[in-house]
Amino acid sequence: MQSEVNIGMIGHVDHGKTSLTRALSGKWTSAHSEELKRGITIRIGYADAIFYKTPKGKGFFYSIKKDAASKVARAVSFLDAPGHETLMTTTIAASSIIDGAVLVIAANEKCPQPQTLEHLMVLDILGIQNVVIVQNKIDLVSREAALANYKQIREFLKGTSAENAPIIPVSANYGTNIDALIEAIEETIPTPKRDVSSTPRMYVTRSFDINKPGTKISELVGGVIGGSLLQGKFHVGDKIELRPGITKKTKDKENIIPIQLEITGLRAGSESVEEVGPGGLVSIETKLDPSLAKGDGLVGNLVGKAGEMPSVLSEFELSFTPLKRSEVLGQPLKLQEPIVLSAGTATTLGVLVKQKGHHLELKLKKGICADESTTLAVCRRINQRWRLAGCGKIIIKK
Numbered sequence: 476m477q478s479e480v481n482i483g484m485i486g487h488v489d490h491g492k493t494s495l496t497r498a499l500s501g502k503w504t505s506a507h508s509e510e511l512k513r514g515i516t517i518r519i520g521y522a523d524a525i526f527y528k529t530p531k532g533k534g535f536f537y538s539i540k541k542d543a544a545s546k547v548a549r550a551v552s553f554l555d556a557p558g559h560e561t562l563m564t565t566t567i568a569a570s571s572i573i574d575g576a577v578l579v580i581a582a583n584e585k586c587p588q589p590q591t592l593e594h595l596m597v598l599d600i601l602g603i604q605n606v607v608i609v610q611n612k613i614d615l616v617s618r619e620a621a622l623a624n625y626k627q628i629r630e631f632l633k634g635t636s637a638e639n640a641p642i643i644p645v646s647a648n649y650g651t652n653i654d655a656l657i658e659a660i661e662e663t664i665p666t667p668k669r670d671v672s673s674t675p676r677m678y679v680t681r682s683f684d685i686n687k688p689g690t691k692i693s694e695l696v697g698g699v700i701g702g703s704l705l706q707g708k709f710h711v712g713d714k715i716e717l718r719p720g721i722t723k724k725t726k727d728k729e730n731i732i733p734i735q736l737e738i739t740g741l742r743a744g745s746e747s748v749e750e751v752g753p754g755g756l757v758s759i760e761t762k763l764d765p766s767l768a769k770g771d772g773l774v775g776n777l778v779g780k781a782g783e784m785p786s787v788l789s790e791f792e793l794s795f796t797p798l799k800r801s802e803v804l805g806q807p808l809k810l811q812e813p814i815v816l817s818a819g820t821a822t823t824l825g826v827l828v829k830q831k832g833h834h835l836e837l838k839l840k841k842g843i844c845a846d847e848s849t850t851l852a853v854c855r856r857i858n859q860r861w862r863l864a865g866c867g868k869i870i871i872k873k
Contacts, residue, residue, distance in 0.1 A: 477743035478523055478552040478755025479666040481572055481703055485556050485598075486579035487588035491611040493520065494647040495579055496555045499539065499657070500524035520555035521680075521756050523744040526657050537657035548661060550744075552703070552755040553577075554680075556594075572678055572703040572819075574754075575605035575664030577656075578637065582644070583615045586627040593863055596798060599636050600852060600866040605664040606637040609656060614646040669753040674783045675707030676846075678819040679717070680756070682773035684765035697739065698768025700778065701758040702820070707779075708752045709759065713738045714781040718844035719821075721767055731842065735781050736761045775821035777844040786871075789842040790828075793835040793867035795853065802857050803864045808835070815854040815861055818845045818869075835867070847871045 484492045497503050502522035527545040529536045537548065554573055576598055580586050587595075598606060608628060613621050625642060632638050641659045645652045681701040700717075709715070720733040740760030741748050751757040759778070767773065777784070797803060814825045814837065821843045829836035845851075848868050855864040 476525070476547075476550045476746065477748065477751060477757065478550040480549070480574045480664060480754055481552050481554060481756065482660065482664060483554050483556055483573035483576040483603075484579065485576055485594040486609075487581070487584075487590040487594075490579045490581040490584070490588070490591075491647045492579045493555055495577070495609060495611060495645065496520070496522050496553050498645075498647045498650050498653050500553055501539065522553050522555070523550065523755065524553065525550050526661065528661075535658075537654050537661065539653075539657070548657075549666065550755065551660075554756075572680065572705070573603060574667050575607075575660075576603055577607050577609055577660070578640075579609045579611050580624075580628055581612045582610050582621050582624045583612050586624060587631045591631075595635055595637060596800070596863055597852065600798075600863075601850060604636045606640045607656070607659045607663050608632070608637065608640050608642040610642055610644045611647055613644045614649055614651070666754065670706040671708055671752050673706040675709055675779055676705045677702045677709070677757075677778040678705070678821075679773050679776045679778060680820050682768040682771050683758075684769035686765055695765065697761045698763040698765045698773070699758050699760055700768060700773055700776075701756060702778065703756050704751065704753040706753060708750055709738060709741065709757075710750045711738055711741055715759070715778055716781040716784050717773060717776040717778055718784050719776065719787045719842050721773075731787070733784070733787075734763065734776075736763055775819075775843075777819065777821075785844055785846045787842040787844050788839070788869070788871070790836070790838045790872075792870040792872065793837055793851065793853075794870060795833045795835050795865055795867040797833070797865040798863065800862075800864075802862050803855065806855075806857060808855075813856065816843070817852040817854070818843050818849055821845075845869055 484496050486492055500522035524539055526548040527538055527541050528548040529545040580591055628642055641663060643652060643656045643659050645656055679700050679702045683699045685699055686695050715736055715738060717734040719731045723730050723732050738759055739762060741751050742758045743751055808827055808830055810827055812827045814827060816823055816825050823843055824840040825837040827835055828838050851867050853865045853867055854861045
């Protein structure tokens with residue numbers, strides 16, 4: 476069963492996003508060796524879950540467990556985004572393919588923490604308004620402290636897109652109130668209307684070499700790419716293209732070459748399928764050299780039908796909307812200033828070459844594949860740190 480909706484799990488580092496994802500899906504998403512060592516999420520993790528609805532009195536009881544009286548409410552995909560500020564671009568990448576979000580705030584720390592604030596800014600920039608707030612770790616504080624923290628959360632949300640979002644107290648490690656959280660998700664984050672008739676577009680969020688060490692050459696399988704379709708459908712046997720593609724080095728320079736492939740298999744969750752559409756996370760099996768897909772090597776590419784892809788842009792104009800945040804206010808943009816741009820799952824470095832008000836002209840170190848009017852997140856280097864500074868829409872020169 477392909478998931479119907481993508482839900483981002485966001486919030487400050489160590490507030491319990493990965494533990495909550497496990498409580499909702501049964502899967503621990505931090506599997507990378509460095510993640511396990513450091514105890515934080517570094518790459519985008521994801522997990523699928525099926526929500527069940529069981530009649531209870533005049534209402535319903537929601538859970539991830541199936542029994543004789545329960546019916547499937549919905550299949551969902553969770554994207555577990557990093558909370559650490561140095562991994563902000565990864566969070567922006569995750570946010571580009573989500574339909575709603577669960578903002579996790581720990582009850583045992585003052586609200587807001589730095590990335591609690593930044594992650595909510597990302598949701599505002601990308602226009603994601605369907606949000607559920609989780610007040611996690613209630614098992615670590617007294618009733619009085621939990622109520623005081625609740626008031627802090629309510630005050631923090633005033634004036635934001637999540638001002639009226641439900642706040643669900645939860646202990647992820649003990650599974651407390653998970654049924655109430657599922658009910659809030661079902662009521663707050665609807666499945667959006669999908670565009671299945673347009674030419675397909677998919678951001679690559681992960682890529683893998685699934686061959687085990689020592690596999691015989693005759694038994695090797697090609698690289699696998701994972702992501703979520705924004706529109707359209709893919710079928711087994713389709714000819715697809717990845718842009719910008721892969722970097723090919725010569726003696727004089729580096730060239731980025733688009734890749735054309737045939738889809739040899741499709742998976743939605745743990746099931747093999749013949750076609751996939753928007754909603755939920757899917758994986759595409761190919762005959763690509765698996766070494767190119769290893770370790771998320773293809774993240775940042777846009778995937779579509781061969782011959783129907785937008786151009787790779789190395790320079791463009793940007794209609795820029797700055798964020799009103801204290802670190803950025805009073806520090807105007809300067810010509811030749813380096814700027815980090817995030818478009819979908821692609822992150823690149825650009826240089827400001829011309830400015831007229833909030834109309835910017837940029838040149839990129841590495842091109843991105845994007846349609847006109849694509850929304851980009853813009854980060855600037857402020858006080859020796861990269862800070863989310865605003866967003867913009869691409870304007871392609873004619």
